[in-house]
Amino acid sequence: MHKRHLPVLAISGLLTASxxxxxxxxxxxxxxxxxxxxxxxxxxxxxxxxxxFQMPLSV
Incomplete structure (x- = not known):
């Protein structure tokens, strides 16, 4: 996601069970x-x- 300049703010999902x-x-x-x-x-x-967050014009 970082390579595509998408903001990653946190992780969630199934791993929260452990x-x-x-x-x-x-x-x-x-x-x-x-x-x-x-x-x-x-x-x-x-x-x-x-x-x-500002999306880049070209990805």
């Missing part, structure tokens, strides 16, 4: 891992960060 997988994902990517509750709480903040 605390070990969550920790490994954070270590490997440097991105926060959000479970469903955290995703709901962070949604407004994430959307506001996306509004600051």
């Amino acid at each position: 605390p070990l997988a969550m920790g490994e994902a954070v270590t490997a990517t440097g991105l926060p891992v959000l479970d469903l509750e955290m995703l709901r709480a962070e949604a407004a903040s994430m959307i506001s960060r996306l509004s600051d």
Whole structure:
């Protein structure tokens, strides 16, 4: 996604069922891992960060 200049703000999904997988994902990517509750709480903040993002004209 970074190669295509798409903003990656966090990771979510099935790996949130495993605390070990969550920790490994954070270590490997440097991105926060959000479970469903955290995703709901962070949604407004994430959307506001996306509004600051500008898509490049050519990919």
